[in-house]
Amino acid sequence: KNEVEQSPQNLTAQEGEFITINCSYSVGISALHWLQQHPGGGIVSLFMLSSGKKKHGRLIATINIQEKHSSLHITASHPRDSAVYICAVNDDKLIFGTGTRLQVFP
Amino acid sequence: DTGVSQDPRHKITKRGQNVTFRCDPISEHNRLYWYRQTLGQGPEFLTYFQNEAQLEKSRLLSDRFSAERPKGSFSTLEIQRTEQGDSAMYLCASSWLEDYNEQFFGPGTRLTVL
Numbered sequence: 001k002n003e004v005e006q007s008p009q010n011l012t013a014q015e016g017e018f019i020t021i022n023c024s025y026s027v028g029i030s031a032l033h034w035l036q037q038h039p040g041g042g043i044v045s046l047f048m049l050s051s052g053k054k055k056h057g058r059l060i061a062t063i064n065i066q067e068k069h070s071s072l073h074i075t076a077s078h079p080r081d082s083a084v085y086i087c088a089v090n091d092d093k094l095i096f097g098t099g100t101r102l103q104v105f106p
Numbered sequence: 107d108t109g110v111s112q113d114p115r116h117k118i119t120k121r122g123q124n125v126t127f128r129c130d131p132i133s134e135h136n137r138l139y140w141y142r143q144t145l146g147q148g149p150e151f152l153t154y155f156q157n158e159a160q161l162e163k164s165r166l167l168s169d170r171f172s173a174e175r176p177k178g179s180f181s182t183l184e185i186q187r188t189e190q191g192d193s194a195m196y197l198c199a200s201s202w203l204e205d206y207n208e209q210f211f212g213p214g215t216r217l218t219v220l
Contacts, residue, residue: 004148031208033208033209035211040213041143041195041197041213041214041216042211042213042214043149043197043199043211043214044211045208045209045210045211048208086148086149088148088149092154092161092162093139093151093154093162094139094141094149094151094199094209095151096141096148096149096150097148098146098147098148099147099148
């Protein structure tokens with residue numbers, strides 16, 4: 001069993017839809033990261049959180065430490081949100097999930 | 107540009123050749139990480155440095171792999187006698203430990219071993 005599990009692996013949506021990506025982890029952590037990776041490989045950090053909820057524009061990330069679960073929400077999705085979203089937990093080094101490939105169609 | 111940079115961005119080599127990649131972290135960051143990502147997978151940890159000290163190496167890092175950060179600034183990752191299985195994206199990230207270790211990623215070096 002992987003230490004970081006994401007679901008779903010693939011997700012398609014129509015523009016404007018509300019999107020949720022889930023992440024569960026089995027190790028003790030100091031923080032959890034949500035990352036975005038576009039074709040070509042570049043990784044951008046979206047959120048780093050250790051409790052509660054953070055919001056940035058149309059993106060919202062929540063974490064429940066007791067349940068070892070985090071969610072990334074995208075409101076009013078747009079085709080430019082199409083990317084791979086990766087959950088990673090912080091144990092000095094990062095331990096990554098396999099990612100969720102999101103495609104948003106106009 | 108004060109972000110993390112990596113060189114080269116792409117490398118094509120023949121099996122058995124040696125390759126070396128360079129990573130320049132954000133200048134004030136004291137930690138530097140190397141990760142490897144194969145197609146369709148999330149990145150996997152290879153090794154990391156705090157200043158010039160290499161603190162941890164993954165079991166993925168065979169004897170053919172070596173990494174250095176001689177002056178606590180840039181780092182190099184060398185792969186000797188490359189194999190086709192080494193084909194991957196090699197990612198570098200840096201962080202300031204005291205800042206909850208938020209990591210900033212470089213663009214990656216894509217290695218193809220023929």
